[in-house]
Amino acid sequence: xKLTDEQRAVVGHAGGHARxxxxxxxxxxxxxxxxxxxxxxxxxxxxxxxxxMFNRSAREDFTAKLVSLAPAGQxxxxxxxxxxxxxxxxxxxxxxGRLAPRQLLAADWQREKLLRQAAMRxxxxxxxxxxxxxxxxxxxxxxxxxxxxxxxxxxxxEMLKERLDLGEHTGHFVEAFRQMEALLEQQGGMTYADLLYxxxxxxxxxxxxxxxxxxxxxxxIIDEYQDINLAQQxxxxxxxxxxxxxxxxxxxxQCIYEWRGARPDYMLQxxxxxxxxxxxxxxxxxxRHGHALALSxxxxxxxxxxxxxxxxxxxxxxxxxxxxxxxxxxxxxxALQGWQxxxxxxxxxxxxxxxxxxxxxxxxxxxxxxxxxxxSRDDRFVFRLPLVQALAGYLRLARQPxxxxxxxxxxxxxxxxxxFVARERLQALVVQLADRQRWPERHDPLLxxxxxxxxxxxxxxxxxxxxxxxxxxxxxxxxxxLVVERLDAEKVLKRAAARRExxxxxxxxxxxxxxxxxxxxxxxxxxxxxxxxxxxxAEDGVLxxxxxxxxGLEWPLVALWGLNExxxxxxxxxxxxxxxxxxxxxxxxxxxxxxxxxxxxxxxDGGEHRPSRFLSESAWxxxxxxxxxxxxxxxxxxxxxxxxxxxxxxxxxxxxPALVERYLRRIGADGALSVTPATRVASPGAEYAALVHGxxxxxxxxxxxxxxxxxxxxxxxxxxxxxxxxxxFEQAGRRRLIAERAPLERLAGGRA
Ligand SMILES: Nc1ncnc2c1ncn2[C@@H]1O[C@H](COP(=O)(O)OP(=O)(O)OP(=O)(O)O)[C@@H](O)[C@H]1O
Numbered sequence: 001x002k003l004t005d006e007q008r009a010v011v012g013h014a015g016g017h018a019r020x021x022x023x024x025x026x027x028x029x030x031x032x033x034x035x036x037x038x039x040x041x042x043x044x045x046x047x048x049x050x051x052x053m054f055n056r057s058a059r060e061d062f063t064a065k066l067v068s069l070a071p072a073g074q075x076x077x078x079x080x081x082x083x084x085x086x087x088x089x090x091x092x093x094x095x096x097g098r099l100a101p102r103q104l105l106a107a108d109w110q111r112e113k114l115l116r117q118a119a120m121r122x123x124x125x126x127x128x129x130x131x132x133x134x135x136x137x138x139x140x141x142x143x144x145x146x147x148x149x150x151x152x153x154x155x156x157x158e159m160l161k162e163r164l165d166l167g168e169h170t171g172h173f174v175e176a177f178r179q180m181e182a183l184l185e186q187q188g189g190m191t192y193a194d195l196l197y198x199x200x201x202x203x204x205x206x207x208x209x210x211x212x213x214x215x216x217x218x219x220x221i222i223d224e225y226q227d228i229n230l231a232q233q234x235x236x237x238x239x240x241x242x243x244x245x246x247x248x249x250x251x252x253x254q255c256i257y258e259w260r261g262a263r264p265d266y267m268l269q270x271x272x273x274x275x276x277x278x279x280x281x282x283x284x285x286x287x288r289h290g291h292a293l294a295l296s297x298x299x300x301x302x303x304x305x306x307x308x309x310x311x312x313x314x315x316x317x318x319x320x321x322x323x324x325x326x327x328x329x330x331x332x333x334x335a336l337q338g339w340q341x342x343x344x345x346x347x348x349x350x351x352x353x354x355x356x357x358x359x360x361x362x363x364x365x366x367x368x369x370x371x372x373x374x375x376s377r378d379d380r381f382v383f384r385l386p387l388v389q390a391l392a393g394y395l396r397l398a399r400q401p402x403x404x405x406x407x408x409x410x411x412x413x414x415x416x417x418x419x420f421v422a423r424e425r426l427q428a429l430v431v432q433l434a435d436r437q438r439w440p441e442r443h444d445p446l447l448x449x450x451x452x453x454x455x456x457x458x459x460x461x462x463x464x465x466x467x468x469x470x471x472x473x474x475x476x477x478x479x480x481x482l483v484v485e486r487l488d489a490e491k492v493l494k495r496a497a498a499r500r501e502x503x504x505x506x507x508x509x510x511x512x513x514x515x516x517x518x519x520x521x522x523x524x525x526x527x528x529x530x531x532x533x534x535x536x537x538a539e540d541g542v543l544x545x546x547x548x549x550x551x552g553l554e555w556p557l558v559a560l561w562g563l564n565e566x567x568x569x570x571x572x573x574x575x576x577x578x579x580x581x582x583x584x585x586x587x588x589x590x591x592x593x594x595x596x597x598x599x600x601x602x603x604x605d606g607g608e609h610r611p612s613r614f615l616s617e618s619a620w621x622x623x624x625x626x627x628x629x630x631x632x633x634x635x636x637x638x639x640x641x642x643x644x645x646x647x648x649x650x651x652x653x654x655x656x657p658a659l660v661e662r663y664l665r666r667i668g669a670d671g672a673l674s675v676t677p678a679t680r681v682a683s684p685g686a687e688y689a690a691l692v693h694g695x696x697x698x699x700x701x702x703x704x705x706x707x708x709x710x711x712x713x714x715x716x717x718x719x720x721x722x723x724x725x726x727x728x729f730e731q732a733g734r735r736r737l738i739a740e741r742a743p744l745e746r747l748a749g750g751r752a
Contacts (some may be wrong), residue, residue, distance in 0.1 A: 004315075007031045010281045011038050013247065017278035019225075019271055020249040023312035024297075024594035025288030025554065028249055032221055033065045035247070036077060039219060040070075049077035050217055050239070054224035056081060058552065062223075082232050085239070086195035089203070089213065098202050098209050102190040111191055115140050115147070118180035122172040132422050133169045142166065142498035146173050147180055151197035152229040152261035165575075167497050196231050203238050214241035225250035225271070229261030237274050246275055252308050253301050256548060256588050264306045264587070284666075285313050288554055289597050290320040292620075292627035295663055299619040301590045302659060304583045312594075313666055319598050320627065323620040327606040329365035329519070332559055335601050336371055336542060339557055346372060346542040349557035352550055352592050354570060355501075356380045357509040358562035359544050360388065361605075364516045367530055372541030376549045383534050387493075387509055390416030392531045394468060394483045395476060395524050401469035407434040413465060414458070417492040421454050433462060461487065476527040477517035484510050485733075494574075504572055515607070547592040558596035564609035565700075573700070589614045608714040608726070610699050622654040626664075626673065633672040653678040697725055697739055706743035708732035 003011065007027065010020050011034045022028045032051070039049060053059040063079045070076055093099040105111045119134045133139065149164070150157050157177045166173065184190060190198065203210045220240050222228075225248040228236070240246050248271055252264040263270070272278060286294060294314040301307055326335070332351070339349060351373075353359045359375070363382045366373050375381060382388055393412045396403060403409045410430035415423065429446055433439075439462055440446050447455055464486045471479060484490065490507045497503030517527050543555075562568055569585035571577035577585070589612075593600055602620070604611040629650050650673050654660045657675040664670040697703075701713045703725075711729035716739075718724040725737050737744070 001030065003031070003034060004285055006281065006283050006285065007034070010247075010283065011035045013279060013281065015245065017245055017271075017275045018247040018281060019267070019278045020247060020281045020283060021267070021308050021310050022249055022251055022283035023286050023310065024251065024254060024591070025286035026283035027287050028223065028283065029062055029065055031283060032223065032249065033062065033069055035221065036066060037070060040074060040076075044218060046075040046077045048216070048218040050085075050220045050244075051077055051079040052085070052220065052222040052236070053079060053081055054227060054552075058223065082228075082235065083192065083195050086199055086235070089199035090190075090195060092213070093199055093202050093209060096209065096212070098206060099198055100185075100188070102184070102188050102194070102198075104195070105189045105191055110189070111144065112140055114180060114183050114187070114189065115143050115176075118176045118183055119143060119172060121179040121183075122175035126172075128422060129420060130169065133420065134172060136496075136498065138502060139169060139498035142170065142502075143173055143176055143180075146170075147177050148191070148193040149261060150177055151193040152231050154197075154200075154230050154234070165500050167500050167503060168495055170498060196235055200231055200235050200238070204234070210238060213238070215243055217241075217244040219247070220244045221247045221249070223249050226252050226255040226264060226267045227257045227260075227262040228266060229257075231261075233266060233270070233274060240275070246278075248278075252306070253304075253587055254551075254591050256551065256584065256591055258584050264583075268306060268308065282310055284310055285315050286594075287315050287318060288594070290314050290318050290627060291630055291663075291667070292323050292623045293321040293593065293596060293600055295626060295660065296323055296618045296620050296623040297590055297594050298659060298663065299623065299656065300593060300614060300617055301586055302656070303617060304586050305579075306583055311663055311666055313663070316667075320631065321596060321598055321600060323600050323602070323624045325602045325604070325611075325615055325620060327604055329361065332362070332561065332601070332603055333365060333369045333371065335557075335559060335599075336366075337369075339599075344556070345540065347540050348555060349542040349559070350550065350553075350555040350595065351542060351544045351559045351561050352547050352595065353544065353561050354547060354568040354588070354592075355505050355508075355562075356546060357505040357512060358567060359546075360385070360509060361512050361516050362544055362561050364520060364530055366542070367533055367535065368520055372538035373535075374537035374539065374541045374543055376543065376545035378537065381535065381537075382530075383532055385509075386416060387506060388513065388531060391480060391483065391510075391513055392528055395479055395528055397465060398468040398472045398474070398479055399524055399528070401472075404437065404465060404469065405434050407431045410434055410465070414461060417487060417489045418496045419454065419457055419461065419492075420496070421450065421458065425449065429458065439463075472524070474524075475517070475522035476524040477514050477522065479524060480510075480514045480517055484514070500575055501570075504570075504575060508567070515605075547588050550595050551591065554595050554597055556596075556598045557601075558593075558599070559601040559603060560592050561603050563602050563604040563612040563615055565612055566609070568612050568614065586614065586617075589618075593618065608699060619655050622652075622656075622660070622678075625652060626654070626660060626675075629673055630669055633669075649674045651676060697723060702747040703727060704745045704747055705729065705732075705735075705737075706745075708735060710747065711735075 010031050036049065036051065040046060051062065053062055059079050059081055066076055090099060094101050116135055119140065120131060123131050123134055150160055153160060157174045161174050203213065217239065220236065222236060250267050252267040255262050255264040255267065291314045294312050297312050336346065336349065340346065351362050353362065359380060360382055390412055393409060397409065397413065407430045410433055411426060414426050414430055432446060439459055464483065489510060493506040494503035497506060520530065521527050566572060568589065569577055569582055602615060604615065629652055633650055652673060652675050654675045655678050657677050660675045661670065664673055697713055697716050699713055699716055702710060703713060704710045708729040709731050711727040713725055714728050715726035716723045722738065722740050725739050726734060727737060728734050
């Protein structure tokens with residue numbers, strides 16, 4: 001394979017540190033393998049080089065490619081992950097008596113057990129309900145994440161706690177971190193985060209140990225630099241010492257692990273701050289997709305302030321990539337069926353979601369259409385989600401009244417969404433309810449230890465359960481709405497979640513279920529049947545995964561699902577988005593779209609959901625038109641003579657002529673196409689905005705009705721000059737109103 005000029009420059013880099021900014025699909029592995037072989041050929045001994053990869057699979061890929069291209073018998077450098085380096089350093093420092101010997105807690109349950117103990121020690125003397133809430137598996141997971149973050153960010157736990165946005169019942173985290181450390185020490189255990197944290201702490205504070213590990217390397221090459229955290233960055237500095245030349249390769253536009261401590265600034269600025277002068281190399285040509293997508297990806301990140309000044313360019317021989325935007329599940333199904341009709345397989349496709357909650361609608365749609373699929377996480381199949389199963393349980397009770405006598409079924413319904421009552425108390429209660437079919441007397445011992453609010457809520461839930469069998473013929477979506485409203489489920493889920501994001505995901509899941517019940521089938525039994533279908537992952541099916549899970553991967557067909565404001569970028573009224581988070585969401589969108597090779601379909605829900613701003617930012621229509629024009633003009637492009645003779649350039653109107661011109665110049669097509677500013681921005685976002693801003697009303701806006709009180713506008717439709725609004729009133733539920741006639745007052749500052 002002939003390397004590009006940019007790739008060759010990286011391979012031949014001479015002396016000093018280097019920073020390589022590589023766009024998605026730039027052939028990093030090919031280039032870095034060539035770099036290693038170049039250094040070996042120049043006489044650098046293999047043992048004086050270290051290659052650091054992001055994870056084990058990247059390391060295996062790299063090693064395989066290196067072995068296949070190296071001359072027979074050639075000694076090869078070590079290719080490692082940070083964890084494996086940390087492991088070895090831990091062993092050495094232990095042998096030298098600098099670190100106490102410890103066992104790695106390799107299984108999740110071992111670590112979780114200690115986290116539970118740590119939480120209980122931190123909450124000694126607290127009331128039983130608080131202690132039980134702290135043991136909730138999600139909260140234990142959040143505590144584990146907190147402990148890891150302290151070690152990744154090398155920050156005092158108090159400071160980190162203040163900075164992170166943690167939910168209720170997390171006040172004990174700082175003390176629990178300390179208790180966890182004490183437990184690890186007592187029991188001689190360590191976690192994966194300790195593999196880096198302990199040696200790093202030791203090396204940074206002990207010059208003698210540092211002297212023993214420094215100076216062995218001349219070259220360190222590190223991949224995916226944009227996603228490393230502070231602890232990794234500092235360990236890298238120790239390993240490189242003052243002698244080794246560091247080559248950091250990455251793409252600040254693909255930094256998507258800020259929640260694990262990564263920052264785009266590590267690539268953009270901090271590298272120079274840590275290592276000093278470096279030569280910058282771009283790898284700007286992608287070998288993954290065509291011009292339409294490359295151009296659109298450039299548009300998609302253009303609004304970010306923290307980004308490299310680098311264009312992503314499609315290589316001339318790449319497949320063309322078609323871009324499309326559509327709405328709803330029917331469009332997704334049609335695209336997958338069309339793909340199969342063209343003789344392509346579902347396994348060549350992937351549906352990407354911002355969060356797992358959004359995958360529920362995709363799963364239900366595919367199930368109903370009979371399209372095979374698989375998930376990158378088996379615990380995310382609809383029939384395995386506890387919240388979905390509990391809601392299905394409420395529907396089932398409406399259809400099968402006898403379930404009111406089944407204590408097991410009652411326990412499911414009494415525990416989800418959580419009533420914040422200890423499980424053994426619920427167990428005792430449901431046994432009696434199933435048997436006697438009436439609420440206990442006031443002085444019944446079963447109620448004695450409950451707080452008045454707990455009693456009230458449980459009684460309300462029982463009354464709802466008794467009512468459900470009479471509503472068996474109600475459409476599934478109405479039944480679900482009723483349950484959610486009566487149980488105040490949104491508030492409960494938000495309160496119960498250990499992380500704000502998790503609470504919001506659960507609330508979104510409620511919405512999605514109600515929407516799907518409305519869209520797919522109104523018959524409760526048919527909907528229940530869908531929720532219960534025990535599909536296992538179909539090997540030859542289309543993959544559903546999250547954008548984070550798609551890092552580094554590619555597919556001929558990519559459908560990006562859930563491009564709605566609030567879903568992607570992710571935010572809500574209670575959790576508004578700031579500039580920094582918006583930039584990370586934009587990078588996530590950039591990563592998502594650049595997974596596609598031949599076809600990218602971007603889907604939004606429609607209805608009350610506004611399309612994501614990322615759709616209009618991606619300028620997909622402009623980019624598709626330019627790609628079409630480039631294909632038409634390709635003959636003229638090849639024929640220099642035509643251009644020289646002053647052949648007519650095709651002129652296109654685009655939203656951002658400067659960006660497009662720059663792109664065309666870089667690929668040498670400025671002779672064949674010219675661009676002018678568009679007189680109107682043609683994007684679905686803009687068209688939709690014109691609609692929802694009819695009479696100035698916008699979805700998400702708060703209004704006060706003279707009779708119904710305050711409410712949020714959830715739909716604006718019809719003639720923009722006289723739109724019909726659907727408003728979700730706090731007291732009066734959803735109502736449809738003709739905006740012109742309704743006695744509405746706008747609440748400028750949101751909910752008043
Ligand atoms: N100079 C080149 N000319 C043609 N094809 C190339 C060139 N460099 C890389 N490629 C092709 O691009 C694809 C991706 O390359 P490679 O496997 O090296 O990159 P990667 O590290 O997996 O991708 P990424 O850059 O996204 O991390 C491969 O199919 C490779 O053959």
